[in-house]
Amino acid sequence: MISNPRLAPNPEEAPLLSVRNARKSYGLVTALAGAELSVRRGEIVALLGDNGAGKSTLIKAISGIVVLDEGDVELSGHKLNLRSPGDARAHGIETVFQDLAVFDNLTVAENFSIGRERVSPRWLGPLGFLSTRNDTASWIEHAQQLTVKNVSPQQEIGLMSGGQRQAVAVARAVAFASSVIILDEPTAALGVRESEEILNLVKRLPDRGLGVIIVSHNMDHVVRVAHRAVVMRGGRTVGGMVVTPGIERELVAMIMGAR
Amino acid sequence: MSFKDTGLSEDKPGVGRGFDRLGIVLWTLQAGPVIVLAALVIVFVLIAPNFLTTRNLQNLIAQSAIVCALGLGEFVVILVRGVDVSVGSVIALSTVVVSVATGIDDPSSGAQIVLFPLVGLVVGLFNGLLIVKGRIPQPLVVTVATLGIANGAALLVSGGDTRTGMSAVVNWAGNGHVAGAPVSALFVLGLLGLLWVLLRKTQWGRWLYAVGGNPDVAQWLGLPRDRLIISAYAICGTTAGFAGLLYAGRTGAASPLAGLGYELDAITAVIIGGASLFGGRGSVVNVLFGALIIGVIGNGLQHLDVSSFWAPVAIGSIIIVALEMDVARKWVETRIRVRQARRQQA
């Protein structure tokens, strides 16, 4: 399966998002030891590495969930002060987390708009009243553009299959991302058909002018969607290369530390 | 506000279109508390001749109102995966503090009405802040400590004495009747309505369900998790303060021993009302049915020729049934999910 010809962004172009010298320890465990990562507008970067390499930690740092001990995250050349997930969201950075980040006890539409519900009257803030119709309309509007089909907005998400739930999480991130979208192993728990749908969606994300970071252990998926791959080992970035068909072995060798 | 209202969305259960067997099972499990209450009432009406008198029903309802008021706040805490065992002691502390602060010289003082929930709010905030900001993730232990402190404070403030005399408004709230209906019951229905609107119709309420459903995800998605959890305890303390108001009105006194052991009834009402201890599930409306189930069992047994010691045994058994129903509900939901996945593949 050869990927569509994709236009990688000009390598001379300044990165949209860049992380420098990211360090983070949990007590004696060092999760990040000076990791580097960058992504350009319209580029899909695969973030690779063995279990425990620090990929998720790096992603959580960009998402504002983990506060770095040291290091900078810059967006369009401006240093971001990421203290909470809200900060990252405010800059248009959206994340699909490795562990399914949906609320099983809420419906599809409620999961979609959580944290961004429109309330009236506005001055009541979070004590304002919700409109089920608003949530539903906003879900339908976005679901149409995406691959999520046969999903009723009023359905409780806990009653749906893993793939459907992941699709909702992806749809939420896609709908609200305006600069960078990060997907941490979005296909790990999915079947073949569900993975295909997610990958097809990911391939179309650069058209929206987004920078895309995708974590995956599946080299076939990486080669099909990514422009560039960055490899982490032991909390450090150990290399990066432009992705071309047939590069799988080289990537695997780099991940395992054979070169 | 129907008993169908047990999940979050309006049309439940969302099991796709049409009637199917699993969907009906799920619906029955969700309607459990109402079915149990109806069955109990029918049984007692049939076998206990004095059960269905106006006087007895008024008594039953007034008694259940206090448990229900406590249960309403307890529900919000259990919704966010917590528990608050200090609510009974809030009854004692609030009656004593109000009595001492406003004095019996001026028993007409309307300030008493405000003071009750205020005392509860302070205790609730104390609990919430300790658990969240004090980083003690065991709400049971924290609120057991608070229970001791509040009980001790009530004894200290009152000097161990019971003082009679509450303002006319408080007495009316606890004892009065409007068109035959106990004022306390109407009061609790009002509280229930307020909480229902907060939980079902506002953004804060939806976030409370979200935090209960998955606290980690709530934090990842930028919801104010800490403030949501603190607010749940604050609400719980406040409703316990209102329960103190009703208790003081009913007994016309302030006692450091008031409300002793009521926390168990409150938690029981929430659990047999079908809230999940796994968090994020259930309807505040069902707390009413839970409180009434407890009330009906206690009251009904008094009219039968059996020892009243059977009441806790019966209530305990119902708790176990309720917990099993919660487990069964999870099982049915998993089955529905599996079937959904299979349909998707087809």
Ligand SMILES: Nc1ncnc2c1ncn2[C@@H]1O[C@H](COP(=O)(O)OP(=O)(O)OP(=O)(O)O)[C@@H](O)[C@H]1O
């Ligand atoms: N909250 C935490 N507390 C303690 N240690 C942690 C925490 N989060 C991550 N770590 C540790 O940091 C290291 C990197 O973990 P991370 O989850 O970032 O790896 P990963 O590359 O995403 O792995 P995987 O492919 O398994 O998802 C691991 O050794 C992990 O055990």
Ligand SMILES: [Mg+2]
């Ligand atoms: Mg990971």
